[in-house]
Amino acid sequence: MARIVILGAGISGHTAALHLRRKLGKEHEVVVVSPNSKWNWIPSNIWVGVGKMTTDQVTFALAPIYQKKGIVFHQALGVAIHPDGDATNGPFVDIAYTEPARAGEKATLTYDYLINATGPKLNFAATPGLGPDGHTVSVCTPGHAIEAASRLSDVIEKMKQGQRQTLVIGVGHGTCTCEGAAFEYAFNVEHELREAGVREFADLVYLTNEFTLGDFGVGGMTFTQQGFQTTSATWTESLFREREVRAIVQAHVEKVEPGVIHYEQLDGTRHTLEFDFAMLLPPFRGADLAAYDAGGNDITSVMFAPSGFMKVDADYTPKTYSEWRAADWPSTYQTPTHPTVFGIGIAFAPPHQISEPRTSTNGTLIAPAPPRTGMPSGVMGKVVAETITDRINQGSNAPAHRASMASMGAACVASAGAGLRKGTAAAMTMYPIVPDYETYPQTGRSTKDTYGEIGLAAHWIKAMLHYMFIYKAKAKPGWFLIPE
Numbered sequence: 074m075a076r077i078v079i080l081g082a083g084i085s086g087h088t089a090a091l092h093l094r095r096k097l098g099k100e101h102e103v104v105v106v107s108p109n110s111k112w113n114w115i116p117s118n119i120w121v122g123v124g125k126m127t128t129d130q131v132t133f134a135l136a137p138i139y140q141k142k143g144i145v146f147h148q149a150l151g152v153a154i155h156p157d158g159d160a161t162n163g164p165f166v167d168i169a170y171t172e173p174a175r176a177g178e179k180a181t182l183t184y185d186y187l188i189n190a191t192g193p194k195l196n197f198a199a200t201p202g203l204g205p206d207g208h209t210v211s212v213c214t215p216g217h218a219i220e221a222a223s224r225l226s227d228v229i230e231k232m233k234q235g236q237r238q239t240l241v242i243g244v245g246h247g248t249c250t251c252e253g254a255a256f257e258y259a260f261n262v263e264h265e266l267r268e269a270g271v272r273e274f275a276d277l278v279y280l281t282n283e284f285t286l287g288d289f290g291v292g293g294m295t296f297t298q299q300g301f302q303t304t305s306a307t308w309t310e311s312l313f314r315e316r317e318v319r320a321i322v323q324a325h326v327e328k329v330e331p332g333v334i335h336y337e338q339l340d341g342t343r344h345t346l347e348f349d350f351a352m353l354l355p356p357f358r359g360a361d362l363a364a365y366d367a368g369g370n371d372i373t374s375v376m377f378a379p380s381g382f383m384k385v386d387a388d389y390t391p392k393t394y395s396e397w398r399a400a401d402w403p404s405t406y407q408t409p410t411h412p413t414v415f416g417i418g419i420a421f422a423p424p425h426q427i428s429e430p431r432t433s434t435n436g437t438l439i440a441p442a443p444p445r446t447g448m449p450s451g452v453m454g455k456v457v458a459e460t461i462t463d464r465i466n467q468g469s470n471a472p473a474h475r476a477s478m479a480s481m482g483a484a485c486v487a488s489a490g491a492g493l494r495k496g497t498a499a500a501m502t503m504y505p506i507v508p509d510y511e512t513y514p515q516t517g518r519s520t521k522d523t524y525g526e527i528g529l530a531a532h533w534i535k536a537m538l539h540y541m542f543i544y545k546a547k548a549k550p551g552w553f554l555i556p557e
């Protein structure tokens with residue numbers, strides 16, 4: 074009998090758990106440790122944040138699904154990994170319960186295979202005054218998004234009384250990722266303002282660390298659209314002009330005070346921006362997991378990068394931006410020191426930036442971090458589940474399944490306003506996610522397989538993905554036929 078422990082029940086961890094349970098015999102145990110009782114389809118938090126959806130529409134309780142499937146669930150945080158075990162146990166993890174009835178209780182779980190799928194720690198603390206405990210809102214969790222919707226409705230009320238309001242949407246630090254989510258929220262808010270009949274009273278500002286609009290942390294894209302080549306920068310800039318959203322690029326938010334954002338730009342200039350409503354995403358770091366060897370010595374820095382993300386089979390040799398190669402990216406997600414430990418989704422440490430890292434004249438790094446979106450996170454969950462299944466069934470030498478972001482495509486549908494008849498979304502596909510300049514010397518990506526389209530049909534796709542992925546995550550009949 075083997076026990077597989079999965080830390081994190083988000084997109085990557087939940088996908089891995091369901092595939093493992095489906096593929097492995099009942100004699101093996103699949104255990105999920107995650108601090109929240111509910112699963113969340115995070116992409117739809119955008120719609121909660123504008124009051125178009127409720128938290129119940131984007132979440133569901135995990136325990137009944139896991140009970141039905143025969144997956145053991147601990148509502149708890151993973152705290153430390155002991156990949157070499159200790160004097161009495163084989164490899165194990167320390168966990169701390171968050172389930173209200175057991176809050177404060179601690180336990181250890183031994184494992185044969187461990188998957189770290191703990192996603193991002195929302196690092197609001199990196200920017201003084203940022204986030205729900207400071208002066209801005211967020212849409213990263215359903216709770217945050219509900220608060221954002223309520224504050225948005227307050228400013229809409231003021232505009233209805235004829236008061237001008239400034240709304241700032243974007244990212245709250247020079248090293249943030251997930252610009253696509255900030256972009257989506259900006260255009261959903263713009264759509265809501267028009268629907269509420271108050272657009273003329275709003276100054277809508279998009280504040281980003283991207284060097285140009287349309288960078289999205291992937292260095293931008295070159296599209297083929299109706300037979301012509303264009304770039305995501307041109308395409309995105311025209312949307313900003315058309316919807317009259319003012320963009321401030323190359324910005325690092327230094328601090329937020331009540332109603333005022335202080336930011337620095339790449340040219341070294343410092344500015345203030347007054348706001349009535351601000352949704353700024355936080356930078357991400359890895360979950361605060363520690364690691365210890367068999368003697369109890371701290372090996373956290375061996376298993377994790379300084380960012381808190383787990384080191385896997387990537388090439389982490391320090392290199393300049395022009396030296397990195399697509400082959401530096403990991404494909405098995407196995408840690409180099411412990412072949413039974415894997416890091417997937419946002420939890421693995423990327424080997425380098427995809428967007429060119431730039432530093433301001435004051436020495437501040439202003440560079441979008443590489444995104445690891447839902448689709449690749451799900452694919453990583455599936456391939457690691459396949460590797461572990463083969464190793465349990467065929468022996469530990471069975472080769473690892475592979476899926477590198479440098480040979481994986483991704484589709485991303487960014488909502489620009491919800492509505493069955495008036496909705497719009499920007500649908501983008503790119504192949505590969507991480508540019509490969511050896512195979513595609515011109516742009517790093519296949520221009521045939523990288524394209525963008527904006528319109529109502531893309532909104533329908535976005536809405537369909539919401540229902541399809543919740544169906545899949547609920548493990549309803551045939552769930553595994555729906556691709557990650």
Ligand SMILES: Cc1cc2nc3c(=O)[nH]c(=O)nc-3n(C[C@H](O)[C@H](O)[C@H](O)COP(=O)(O)OP(=O)(O)OC[C@H]3O[C@@H](n4cnc5c(N)ncnc54)[C@H](O)[C@@H]3O)c2cc1C
Nearest residue numbers: 081082083084085115116151191192254418419445446447
């Ligand atoms: C607002 C927003 C909108 C987005 N929209 C899109 C989109 O439209 N399309 C897209 O592809 N991607 C989108 N993304 C990105 C997408 O949500 C992520 O790519 C995806 O969730 C990553 O999956 P993951 O499993 O790595 O992390 P997560 O899904 O975040 O899951 C991490 C899990 O680990 C748990 N956890 C944390 N710490 C611990 C611990 N110590 N021990 C145990 N468990 C722990 C968490 O509670 C959570 O269950 C969006 C992100 C945001 C914030």
